[in-house]
Amino acid sequence: MKQDPRLKIVEKNMMPGEISNSGFLGNDERKLVDILLDDGQAVTALQMNHQILANRMEDLTEKGRQGFGNPILVDGFLEVIVEDSRGTIACPFQHKGMYPKENVRVTNRNTGESISWTALNIHMIREHGFYEGKGSPFRVEPLDLIRILEIKG
């Protein structure tokens, strides 16, 4: 799809070494506009939206913080560990404000599957519908997220 010139600037911010060492796009060769469209379609195909997912991530993060690095059991089956890795990171979509670099790891005790994210992931999913490119170390695969957290629409 044709890409808005503003997304070109965002795409440049997402390259390795601009805002983060590893960048946000991994080895994904799609244009940013197509990454956004594809993930958006994957989420809406399951009758979900970015807000539902971001809200659940936010809720688990807040509960997990109470463990101060130790696991917290949420809803009887989700084990949440929030590790503060110090420092903050900016949004590549050029928002003001900085997001803490804490790492949130959630394990579904019923299935043994885990998924991780950061505060910036939550912001980018909520505000931009952006889950990062394929192969990016901080990509949050939306279908994994829905399955592992057992999010219902």
Ligand SMILES: [Zn+2]
């Ligand atoms: Zn933003």
